Amino acid sequence: MFVMPFTGITSGSGQTGMKNPHQSVREDEDMTDIGKQHSATSSSTSSHSDSADVALKHIVDGFVHFRNEVFPQQEELFKKLATAQSPRAMFITCADSRIVPELITQSSPGDLFVTRNVGNVVPPYGQMNGGVSTALEYAVVALGVQHIIVCGHSDCGAMRAVLNPDSLDKMPTVKAWLRHAEVARTVVEQNCSCSGELETMQVLTQENVISQLQHLRTHPSVAAKMASGQLFIHGWVYSIETSEILAYDAELDRFIPLDGSGPTPMASPKARFSAD
Numbered sequence: 001m002f003v004m005p006f007t008g009i010t011s012g013s014g015q016t017g018m019k020n021p022h023q024s025v026r027e028d029e030d031m032t033d034i035g036k037q038h039s040a041t042s043s044s045t046s047s048h049s050d051s052a053d054v055a056l057k058h059i060v061d062g063f064v065h066f067r068n069e070v071f072p073q074q075e076e077l078f079k080k081l082a083t084a085q086s087p088r089a090m091f092i093t094c095a096d097s098r099i100v101p102e103l104i105t106q107s108s109p110g111d112l113f114v115t116r117n118v119g120n121v122v123p124p125y126g127q128m129n130g131g132v133s134t135a136l137e138y139a140v141v142a143l144g145v146q147h148i149i150v151c152g153h154s155d156c157g158a159m160r161a162v163l164n165p166d167s168l169d170k171m172p173t174v175k176a177w178l179r180h181a182e183v184a185r186t187v188v189e190q191n192c193s194c195s196g197e198l199e200t201m202q203v204l205t206q207e208n209v210i211s212q213l214q215h216l217r218t219h220p221s222v223a224a225k226m227a228s229g230q231l232f233i234h235g236w237v238y239s240i241e242t243s244e245i246l247a248y249d250a251e252l253d254r255f256i257p258l259d260g261s262g263p264t265p266m267a268s269p270k271a272r273f274s275a276d
Helices: 025-081 131-142 157-163 172-191 197-216 220-227
Strands: 089-094 112-117 147-153 232-238 245-249 254-257
Touching (some): 112 131, 147 197, 157 172, 172 197, 197 232, 220 232
Parallel strands (some): 147 232
Antiparallel strands (some): 232 245, 245 254
């Protein structure tokens, strides 16, 4: 359930004095309008506060349900996870609240090492020693994941912002971050004769996944494991409306449906060295 956040609107209070007996009718109307606006603002503040309370209660109620109903059924699993983790894959996706990797892949706690950010971005090696790069290195070197999935999604606000950079003038940090998606935008602008915004968004979302896969391969820990066939990378685009996933197939150089029939589409090149 999506609840509009508290906007911080507060109502002020003014002092009222003796009314001038010669005050015009228009001024009376103005004061009435101000009173209505004050009342509406107070009501709006109250409703926003109530909504924030409802949102928090929903989260707390969810935790209580988890602890009382869900946890007891999986207590043995959590005991095993209490001291160690050995995830099967790293899942890099967007921070969008509609994307839930564990739900989409029906994974259990401990199966996925998840990293999320605006636009499912992977900065090239050496450009930014931040959360994505450190999580990536830890997943590959310390945890030994065998798969890294970069997953974009439909209706991505980050991709819409990449197409309209002026919309980010009030969000300079986000604007700087999304420069890592500039390659995808340039590729689309110079090569795609898209029929409209929807198609442009679809193509851009796919190209952004491909760009981030290319960035991924600049990281030494990733490149070394890929070269020996110990690590495989995947590029997915998830449709929120239909639940379909399109996966990038490096051999075909295009996205194809991920439906479980036949070999799983891979974005990895063939290994050049033996792992032995």
